[in-house]
Amino acid sequence: MARSSVLAHAERVEPNPSHRGALAATARMAPDQVEVVVRTEDGRELSLPVELVRVLLASAGELARGHAVTVLASEVQLSPAEAAELLGLSRPFVARLLDAGDIPSTNLPGSSHRVVGLADVLAFQQRRERRREGRRQIADALDEPGLPY
Template identity: 35%
Template sequence: MTAEALEQQTYLPDQPEQLATVASFLEAHQSRRGSSPEPRYFLAGAQEGDQVEVPEALHMVLLQVVEALKAGHAVTVAPQSSKLTTQQAADLLGVSRPTVVRLIDQGDLPAERIGTRRKVLLRELLDYRERRRQRQYDAIAATGVELDAEDDPVAVQEQLRAIRQELADRRRGHTS
Protein backbone atom coordinates (compact mmCIF):
# COMPACT_ATOMS: atom_id res chain seq x y z
CA MET A 1 0.00 0.00 0.00
CA THR A 2 1.39 3.41 -0.92
CA ALA A 3 1.86 6.21 1.59
CA GLU A 4 -0.57 8.30 -0.46
CA ALA A 5 -3.32 5.71 0.10
CA LEU A 6 -2.97 6.20 3.85
CA GLU A 7 -3.46 9.96 3.67
CA GLN A 8 -6.77 11.78 3.82
CA GLN A 9 -8.21 12.42 0.36
CA THR A 10 -11.25 14.40 -0.73
CA TYR A 11 -13.13 13.49 -3.90
CA LEU A 12 -15.45 15.85 -5.74
CA PRO A 13 -18.51 14.76 -7.70
CA ASP A 14 -17.52 14.18 -11.31
CA GLN A 15 -19.12 12.53 -14.36
CA PRO A 16 -22.72 12.32 -13.07
CA GLU A 17 -23.79 9.95 -15.86
CA GLN A 18 -21.25 7.34 -14.72
CA LEU A 19 -22.23 7.86 -11.07
CA ALA A 20 -25.88 7.28 -11.95
CA THR A 21 -25.00 3.98 -13.63
CA VAL A 22 -22.93 2.80 -10.65
CA ALA A 23 -25.58 3.97 -8.17
CA SER A 24 -28.31 2.13 -10.05
CA PHE A 25 -26.22 -1.04 -10.11
CA LEU A 26 -25.41 -0.84 -6.39
CA GLU A 27 -29.04 -0.13 -5.44
CA ALA A 28 -30.31 -2.99 -7.59
CA HIS A 29 -27.90 -5.39 -5.93
CA GLN A 30 -28.25 -4.33 -2.30
CA SER A 31 -28.39 -7.20 0.15
CA ARG A 32 -31.97 -8.36 0.53
CA ARG A 33 -32.75 -10.13 3.80
CA GLY A 34 -34.31 -13.53 3.30
CA SER A 35 -33.56 -13.74 -0.41
CA SER A 36 -31.64 -16.69 -1.70
CA PRO A 37 -28.83 -16.88 -2.62
CA GLU A 38 -27.03 -14.05 -0.84
CA PRO A 39 -25.73 -11.46 -3.30
CA ARG A 40 -21.97 -11.36 -3.86
CA TYR A 41 -19.92 -8.43 -5.08
CA PHE A 42 -16.71 -8.46 -7.14
CA LEU A 43 -14.10 -6.09 -8.45
CA ALA A 44 -12.89 -6.98 -11.93
CA GLY A 45 -9.39 -6.50 -13.27
CA ALA A 46 -8.17 -5.94 -16.83
CA GLN A 47 -7.67 -9.64 -17.57
CA GLU A 48 -10.54 -12.09 -18.08
CA GLY A 49 -11.26 -13.92 -14.84
CA ASP A 50 -9.22 -11.37 -12.86
CA GLN A 51 -11.60 -10.60 -10.01
CA VAL A 52 -11.82 -10.49 -6.26
CA GLU A 53 -14.89 -10.75 -4.05
CA VAL A 54 -15.78 -7.58 -2.13
CA PRO A 55 -17.08 -7.99 1.44
CA GLU A 56 -20.56 -6.63 2.12
CA ALA A 57 -19.14 -3.96 4.47
CA LEU A 58 -16.97 -2.58 1.66
CA HIS A 59 -19.96 -2.72 -0.69
CA MET A 60 -21.90 -0.56 1.79
CA VAL A 61 -19.01 1.96 1.86
CA LEU A 62 -19.05 2.14 -1.93
CA LEU A 63 -22.81 2.60 -1.91
CA GLN A 64 -22.57 5.48 0.58
CA VAL A 65 -19.75 7.16 -1.38
CA VAL A 66 -21.58 6.88 -4.69
CA GLU A 67 -24.82 8.22 -3.18
CA ALA A 68 -23.01 11.22 -1.69
CA LEU A 69 -21.19 11.98 -4.95
CA LYS A 70 -24.39 11.55 -6.93
CA ALA A 71 -26.08 14.08 -4.62
CA GLY A 72 -23.31 16.57 -5.47
CA HIS A 73 -21.40 16.27 -2.19
CA ALA A 74 -17.64 15.92 -1.86
CA VAL A 75 -16.45 12.79 -0.03
CA THR A 76 -13.40 12.66 2.21
CA VAL A 77 -11.75 9.35 2.97
CA ALA A 78 -9.66 9.65 6.12
CA PRO A 79 -7.93 6.47 7.29
CA GLN A 80 -8.03 6.01 11.06
CA SER A 81 -5.85 3.90 13.28
CA SER A 82 -7.76 1.39 15.39
CA LYS A 83 -6.17 3.03 18.46
CA LEU A 84 -6.77 6.76 18.79
CA THR A 85 -5.21 9.43 20.95
CA THR A 86 -7.52 11.33 23.27
CA GLN A 87 -7.31 14.31 20.87
CA GLN A 88 -8.32 12.15 17.89
CA ALA A 89 -11.18 10.71 19.94
CA ALA A 90 -12.26 14.22 20.93
CA ASP A 91 -12.20 15.35 17.29
CA LEU A 92 -14.34 12.38 16.24
CA LEU A 93 -16.87 13.04 19.04
CA GLY A 94 -16.84 16.80 18.53
CA VAL A 95 -15.85 17.50 22.14
CA SER A 96 -12.73 18.76 23.90
CA ARG A 97 -9.79 16.53 24.82
CA PRO A 98 -10.38 17.14 28.56
CA THR A 99 -13.94 15.88 28.09
CA VAL A 100 -12.62 12.63 26.60
CA VAL A 101 -10.16 12.28 29.50
CA ARG A 102 -13.05 12.82 31.95
CA LEU A 103 -15.14 10.17 30.15
CA ILE A 104 -12.23 7.73 30.42
CA ASP A 105 -11.64 8.54 34.11
CA GLN A 106 -15.35 8.08 34.87
CA GLY A 107 -15.35 4.70 33.12
CA ASP A 108 -17.80 5.81 30.44
CA LEU A 109 -15.24 5.31 27.66
CA PRO A 110 -12.81 2.38 27.84
CA ALA A 111 -9.17 3.16 27.09
CA GLU A 112 -5.78 1.59 27.60
CA ARG A 113 -2.67 3.19 28.98
CA ILE A 114 0.52 3.02 26.97
CA GLY A 115 3.14 4.57 29.21
CA THR A 116 1.71 7.92 30.26
CA ARG A 117 -0.63 8.14 27.27
CA ARG A 118 -4.17 6.88 26.87
CA LYS A 119 -5.37 5.19 23.71
CA VAL A 120 -9.01 4.66 22.83
CA LEU A 121 -10.04 1.77 20.59
CA LEU A 122 -11.94 3.07 17.58
CA ARG A 123 -14.63 0.38 17.99
CA GLU A 124 -15.18 1.41 21.63
CA LEU A 125 -15.38 5.07 20.62
CA LEU A 126 -17.94 4.38 17.88
CA ASP A 127 -20.00 2.29 20.33
CA TYR A 128 -19.87 5.10 22.89
CA ARG A 129 -20.92 7.64 20.25
CA GLU A 130 -23.91 5.48 19.30
CA ARG A 131 -24.94 5.05 22.96
CA ARG A 132 -24.63 8.82 23.48
CA ARG A 133 -26.79 9.52 20.41
CA GLN A 134 -29.42 7.08 21.64
CA ARG A 135 -29.49 8.81 25.05
CA GLN A 136 -29.90 12.16 23.29
CA TYR A 137 -32.77 10.84 21.17
CA ASP A 138 -34.41 9.38 24.28
CA ALA A 139 -34.05 12.71 26.11
CA ILE A 140 -35.63 14.56 23.20
CA ALA A 141 -38.50 12.08 23.12
CA ALA A 142 -38.97 12.39 26.89
CA THR A 143 -39.32 16.16 26.66
CA GLY A 144 -42.03 15.98 24.06
CA VAL A 145 -45.47 17.09 25.14
CA GLU A 146 -48.70 17.18 23.23
CA LEU A 147 -50.11 20.66 22.78
CA ASP A 148 -53.48 21.85 21.68
CA ALA A 149 -55.02 25.29 21.38
CA GLU A 150 -56.58 25.18 24.88
CA ASP A 151 -53.31 24.41 26.74
CA ASP A 152 -52.08 27.09 29.08
CA PRO A 153 -48.57 28.14 27.90
CA VAL A 154 -47.43 28.74 31.49
CA ALA A 155 -48.53 25.23 32.54
CA VAL A 156 -46.76 23.68 29.54
CA GLN A 157 -43.62 25.66 30.36
CA GLU A 158 -43.73 24.36 33.95
CA GLN A 159 -44.24 20.80 32.70
CA LEU A 160 -41.19 21.09 30.41
CA ARG A 161 -39.13 22.63 33.24
CA ALA A 162 -40.01 19.66 35.48
CA ILE A 163 -39.03 17.17 32.76
CA ARG A 164 -35.69 18.94 32.17
CA GLN A 165 -35.01 18.98 35.93
CA GLU A 166 -35.76 15.26 36.18
CA LEU A 167 -33.38 14.52 33.29
CA ALA A 168 -30.66 16.71 34.84
CA ASP A 169 -31.07 14.93 38.19
CA ARG A 170 -30.77 11.56 36.45
CA ARG A 171 -27.56 12.66 34.72
CA ARG A 172 -26.10 13.75 38.04
CA GLY A 173 -27.00 10.41 39.60
CA HIS A 174 -29.87 11.68 41.75
CA THR A 175 -32.40 9.14 40.46
CA SER A 176 -35.83 9.43 41.99
Protein backbone atom coordinates in the same frame (compact mmCIF):
# COMPACT_ATOMS: atom_id res chain seq x y z
CA MET B 1 9.81 8.36 19.07
CA ALA B 2 6.59 10.16 18.15
CA ARG B 3 3.65 8.06 17.05
CA SER B 4 2.27 8.93 13.61
CA SER B 5 -1.39 9.81 13.39
CA VAL B 6 -3.70 6.92 12.59
CA LEU B 7 -6.21 9.27 11.02
CA ALA B 8 -3.59 10.83 8.73
CA HIS B 9 -3.02 7.45 7.09
CA ALA B 10 -6.68 6.40 6.88
CA GLU B 11 -8.27 6.13 3.45
CA ARG B 12 -10.86 8.93 3.09
CA VAL B 13 -13.29 8.92 0.17
CA GLU B 14 -15.28 12.07 -0.61
CA PRO B 15 -18.71 11.77 -2.27
CA ASN B 16 -19.12 12.82 -5.90
CA PRO B 17 -22.58 14.44 -6.26
CA SER B 18 -22.89 13.22 -9.85
CA HIS B 19 -22.75 9.59 -8.59
CA ARG B 20 -25.44 10.00 -5.91
CA GLY B 21 -28.14 8.10 -7.83
CA ALA B 22 -25.95 5.11 -8.61
CA LEU B 23 -24.64 5.05 -5.03
CA ALA B 24 -28.17 5.12 -3.60
CA ALA B 25 -29.26 2.27 -5.89
CA THR B 26 -26.19 0.28 -4.87
CA ALA B 27 -26.83 0.88 -1.17
CA ARG B 28 -30.33 -0.65 -1.47
CA MET B 29 -28.90 -3.99 -2.60
CA ALA B 30 -28.76 -6.92 -0.18
CA PRO B 31 -25.16 -8.13 0.39
CA ASP B 32 -26.11 -11.80 0.21
CA GLN B 33 -27.93 -11.27 -3.11
CA VAL B 34 -25.10 -9.44 -4.90
CA GLU B 35 -21.95 -10.70 -6.52
CA VAL B 36 -19.22 -8.14 -7.09
CA VAL B 37 -16.59 -9.14 -9.61
CA VAL B 38 -13.34 -7.25 -10.13
CA ARG B 39 -11.63 -7.53 -13.50
CA THR B 40 -7.86 -7.00 -13.70
CA GLU B 41 -5.97 -5.44 -16.61
CA ASP B 42 -5.06 -8.88 -17.96
CA GLY B 43 -8.72 -9.98 -17.98
CA ARG B 44 -8.70 -12.16 -14.85
CA GLU B 45 -11.80 -11.89 -12.68
CA LEU B 46 -12.07 -12.11 -8.92
CA SER B 47 -15.36 -12.48 -7.06
CA LEU B 48 -15.27 -10.43 -3.83
CA PRO B 49 -16.19 -12.10 -0.52
CA VAL B 50 -19.50 -11.14 1.13
CA GLU B 51 -17.68 -9.29 3.95
CA LEU B 52 -16.14 -6.90 1.44
CA VAL B 53 -19.45 -6.55 -0.41
CA ARG B 54 -21.07 -5.50 2.91
CA VAL B 55 -18.39 -2.82 3.36
CA LEU B 56 -18.90 -1.57 -0.18
CA LEU B 57 -22.70 -1.38 0.15
CA ALA B 58 -22.51 0.40 3.52
CA SER B 59 -19.99 2.85 2.08
CA ALA B 60 -22.24 3.44 -0.93
CA GLY B 61 -25.09 4.40 1.42
CA GLU B 62 -22.97 6.93 3.27
CA LEU B 63 -21.59 8.42 0.05
CA ALA B 64 -25.14 8.63 -1.38
CA ARG B 65 -26.14 10.72 1.66
CA GLY B 66 -23.26 13.07 0.92
CA HIS B 67 -21.00 11.82 3.73
CA ALA B 68 -17.31 11.15 3.30
CA VAL B 69 -16.20 7.62 4.22
CA THR B 70 -13.01 6.87 6.15
CA VAL B 71 -11.72 3.31 6.20
CA LEU B 72 -10.19 2.15 9.50
CA ALA B 73 -10.05 -1.25 11.19
CA SER B 74 -12.18 -1.46 14.34
CA GLU B 75 -9.14 -2.67 16.28
CA VAL B 76 -7.15 0.52 15.61
CA GLN B 77 -5.82 2.27 18.71
CA LEU B 78 -6.27 6.05 18.77
CA SER B 79 -4.73 8.79 20.86
CA PRO B 80 -7.17 10.83 22.97
CA ALA B 81 -6.68 13.71 20.49
CA GLU B 82 -7.65 11.45 17.57
CA ALA B 83 -10.69 10.17 19.48
CA ALA B 84 -11.68 13.78 20.13
CA GLU B 85 -11.30 14.61 16.45
CA LEU B 86 -13.52 11.69 15.42
CA LEU B 87 -16.18 12.60 17.99
CA GLY B 88 -16.05 16.32 17.23
CA LEU B 89 -15.24 17.07 20.87
CA SER B 90 -12.36 18.84 22.55
CA ARG B 91 -9.36 16.81 23.71
CA PRO B 92 -9.77 17.96 27.35
CA PHE B 93 -13.43 16.86 27.33
CA VAL B 94 -12.47 13.44 25.93
CA ALA B 95 -9.75 13.18 28.61
CA ARG B 96 -12.47 13.70 31.24
CA LEU B 97 -14.60 10.99 29.58
CA LEU B 98 -11.59 8.64 29.71
CA ASP B 99 -10.93 9.51 33.36
CA ALA B 100 -14.59 8.82 34.22
CA GLY B 101 -14.52 5.49 32.35
CA ASP B 102 -17.21 6.57 29.88
CA ILE B 103 -14.80 5.53 27.12
CA PRO B 104 -12.40 2.70 28.02
CA SER B 105 -8.70 3.43 27.57
CA THR B 106 -5.38 1.72 28.21
CA ASN B 107 -2.13 3.25 29.39
CA LEU B 108 0.85 2.53 27.18
CA PRO B 109 3.44 0.35 28.96
CA GLY B 110 5.74 2.43 31.18
CA SER B 111 3.94 5.65 30.26
CA SER B 112 1.13 7.91 31.38
CA HIS B 113 -0.06 8.19 27.75
CA ARG B 114 -3.32 6.48 26.89
CA VAL B 115 -4.76 4.85 23.80
CA VAL B 116 -8.41 4.29 22.97
CA GLY B 117 -9.87 1.57 20.77
CA LEU B 118 -11.81 2.79 17.74
CA ALA B 119 -14.56 0.26 18.55
CA ASP B 120 -14.91 1.84 22.02
CA VAL B 121 -15.10 5.34 20.53
CA LEU B 122 -17.80 4.20 18.10
CA ALA B 123 -19.75 2.45 20.89
CA PHE B 124 -19.62 5.67 22.95
CA GLN B 125 -20.86 7.65 19.95
CA GLN B 126 -23.78 5.23 19.46
CA ARG B 127 -24.76 5.52 23.14
CA ARG B 128 -24.54 9.30 22.86
CA GLU B 129 -26.77 9.33 19.76
CA ARG B 130 -29.36 7.05 21.44
CA ARG B 131 -29.51 9.37 24.46
CA ARG B 132 -29.85 12.41 22.17
CA GLU B 133 -32.69 10.70 20.26
CA GLY B 134 -34.44 9.76 23.52
CA ARG B 135 -34.27 13.37 24.75
CA ARG B 136 -35.63 14.57 21.40
CA GLN B 137 -38.56 12.14 21.63
CA ILE B 138 -39.35 13.31 25.17
CA ALA B 139 -39.23 16.94 24.06
CA ASP B 140 -41.52 16.16 21.11
CA ALA B 141 -44.00 14.38 23.43
CA LEU B 142 -44.04 17.37 25.78
CA ASP B 143 -44.79 19.70 22.87
CA GLU B 144 -47.86 17.70 21.79
CA PRO B 145 -51.11 19.62 22.21
CA GLY B 146 -53.46 18.47 24.96
CA LEU B 147 -50.71 17.20 27.23
CA PRO B 148 -51.67 18.09 30.80
CA TYR B 149 -48.86 19.59 32.82
